[in-house]
Amino acid sequence: MLMSAAEPLMSAAEPLVLGIETSCDETGIGIVRGRTLLSNTIASSMDEHARYGGVVPEVAARAHLEALQPSIEAALAEAGVALTDLDAVAVTSGPGLAGALMVGVGAAKALAVGLQKPLYAVNHLVGHIAADVLDADAGPLEYPTVALLVSGGHTSLLLVRDLTTDVELLGETVDDAAGEAFDKVARLLGLPYPGGPEIDRAAASGDPTAIRFPRGLSRPSDMAAHRYDFSFSGLKTAVARYTEQTPDADVADVAASFRESVVDVLVTKALDACARYGVPRLLLGGGVIANRRLREVAIERAAAAGVTIRVPPLSLCTDNGAMIAALASQLIMSGRQPSTLDFGADSTLPVVEIQVAEKDAVASP
């Protein structure tokens, strides 16, 4: 063979990695050197989705194709590096929107082949955890840790024994993601998209105890099969019923009570997992972590439970390419082989698959 796309010979000390993330509506290009963030360029198509009240996959995928090249160029300029300086390219293989993921996968493969650099295909959810290693102000992530990832697309509770080798799914949403619930309830209340910040604004003057909305999958009978799973569709229905039956309902109270139900379930289940597994550490990630009330309640109740909370910088909590590059960088530093060129986009990639399609280790001479 004259050329190989992925010679695994690189400096493992502080690899320079470019990460491509296109799993939802954000085109994220990030560049990291080892654990150091060099650039984090995000182009969002959120505005284009606003009139639909949710992400339209085809709109997102088209926007990714348009944004990719300019975003790569902007990230390189910001980081002050050239493509030829890179040690590796990284890309999200899944989970996410299939058509959106495919744009990133196709782009990353051609970039890696064009540069003759190794390619690492990684898991988006684990990427959210890896964002933590880029936090220059925090010490290294201690293991094991429970991780709560909350966004418009996922609501997952994970047990992380090692970022690069051992991440276990404890539970996830069985219907809507938490962020999705915010969008849908915002719509019910006549508030615009995206719902998270709007609900927050409306809730500011409301009483979170005004209405007792249900806590999904929190009954004793749920504990056997769904102890760490989430469900928000019943909550959404309860809000809809309440607003129908109470035409003069105070929007602020409804918003605050709804938000309190979501936050309560998230924090209760996360701290329950910490207690059950004897893990005094909880990492928060995903775009919904930007919700101030969620962070407040988590910090307050974690302190009471003797659990330390970690939150990566909020700019790294929403979907981004830097977290993908950071995860690949961790994989490289732990001696992992690159991925083959044969992987695809996997919209339901399980969280245990931290890296996709790793090559067989080359026998040392």
Place this chain on the structure above:
Amino acid sequence: MFLGIDTSLGTAVAVIDPDGVLRAERVSANALGHAEVIGTLLQQALNDAAVTAALGTAATGTVPSLAADTVTHVAAGMGPGPFTGLRIGIAAARTFALARGVAVVPVVSHDAVALGILLRAQLTDADPGRFAVVTDARRREFAYTVYEGLDDDDGLPVRVSEPALVPRDEVDARLGDLQATRVDATAVPAAMLALAASRAVAAGRTIGPAEPLYLRSPDVTVGHTPKRVGS
């Protein structure tokens, strides 16, 4: 050398010399799975091209050079074609070109099919007359483009009508109105795509759109239930 990439139907990658000699061609006929195969086909085509280029220099006694695999332009098939697949080739063409610091040359995918038909006809002194390249556009529609002959100056297919969609059961009536013979295509030859690009560059012409030929607005492709995933 010109690298051609098209994912408007299957996945097709080819490398040609500037004078049109085919160096390598790698194809997957699968109408799905573009993201899976694009990297491997690209790598294989480049490997093949380097081998044939090296053989060529050996045969002529010239010194093999490192430039044997140097791609100077990337021809991107811009469709029409089903969106999900089409985008993957365009994304790949753009990032490969970025990696190599070379230009992307957009080509209407149907032009590559038409160029193949017209060159074959030229060899046999046949005249295909006015014809329409017809491809699957899903959603019970076809995409078609009408052609007539090669341009005398630059050797590129002459488009009589631009790419458009037509309901499947109306295609024959539409082509009848346009007096065009129907030619169904199930593959886009990447070598012809690259050749069209090289002829366009030689003639100083822009023959394809900078953005994909989706031919449909994005919200036509979704139902009434938008889905949020990600973040």
